[in-house]
Amino acid sequence: MDEAHRISITVCGDGGCGTTRITLVSPVPVWLIEDVLTTGKSSITLRLVRSQWTHEYDPTIEDSYSVTRIVDGSTYHLALTDTAGQEEYRSLWATSNLRSDAFFLVYDITNASSLETLDYFMSMIDIERESRIDKGEVMPVCIVAGNKCDLQDARQVKSQQGLEWARGRRCGFMETSAREMVNIExxxxxxxRRVVEARKLQASGGIPPEAPSTQTLSPSTQNEKQAVQSSTGVDSRPRPRPSGAQAKKGFWASLKCW
Incomplete structure (x- = not known):
């Protein structure tokens, strides 16, 4: 496969505590421990690679996976690197991770501090962005994901908060659920799509926008506004706006999130 169809993606976020170690001494179900102590970034990665929800694994130091996907009729080879999330392992972040085409930053909507943790990774990505600007290289793509959107009753980070955090750092935004397979694919x-767009922009000598628009596919609670904004170049066709209770039902049903 040619290089134009190869895309490297670094997955990062707070890894929390190890579920295996705690399971030995705790009567709490493993899935609950995973929900409380990790963002689920490894679960998202394994969902894409294995098409199954995995919650029993050791804390990630760094794992690499390869998967092929067809997007808009073209086949792409995705090289995924699930990086160290725990604070004690962050120094192991290799320079090669920062050379990725895209960064996928994951936080846990039931843990407010996990969003704050992304500042560490974002600071390194910003340095890499500046370096690529100086060298005239293709800019990296960044998307932020608020994981565990199936746990609405335990939500600590509102959809709008995640959206504003991502938008302020020139990132795209989604809310996901690795367990319920919401917005993973x-x-x-x-x-x-955004990597392809960035490469085309670079090839044409274009200048990347200072703050690219943000696409969201996120559920919202009854007290939150639906935060959905289309991204430039990503299916920007006008769509009819449904109304009333039927529209709300359709929105939740499409996301399988409540």
Missing amino acids: ETFALLV
Whole structure:
């Protein structure tokens, strides 16, 4: 496969505590421990690679996976690197991780501090952005995902908060659920599209926008506004706006999230 169809993606976020170690001494179900102590970034990665929800694994130091996906009729080879999330492992972040075509930053909507943790990774990505601007290289693509959108009753980070955090850092935004398979394929398809767009822009001598628009596919609670804004170049066709209770039902049903 030619290089134009190869895309490297670095997955990062707070890894929390190890589920395996705690399971030995705790009567709490493993899935609940995973929900409380990790963002689920590895679960998202394995969902894409294995098409199954995995919650029993050791804390990630760094794992690499390869997967092939067809996006807009073209086949792409995705090289995924699931990086160290725990604070004690962050120094192991290799320079090669920062050379990725795209970054997928994951936080846990039931853990407010996990969103703050992304500042660490974002600071390194910003340095890489500046370096690529100086060298005239293709800019990296960044998308932020608020994972565990199936746990609405435990939500600590509102959809709008995640959207504003991502928008302020020139990133795309989604809300996902690795367990319920919500927006997993859609998010990686969006990453692929944005990388393709960035490469075309670079090839044409274009200048990347200072703050690219943000696409969201996120559920919202009854007290939150529906935060959905289309991204330039990503299916920007006008769509009819449904109204009333039927529209709300259709929105939730399409996301399988409540």
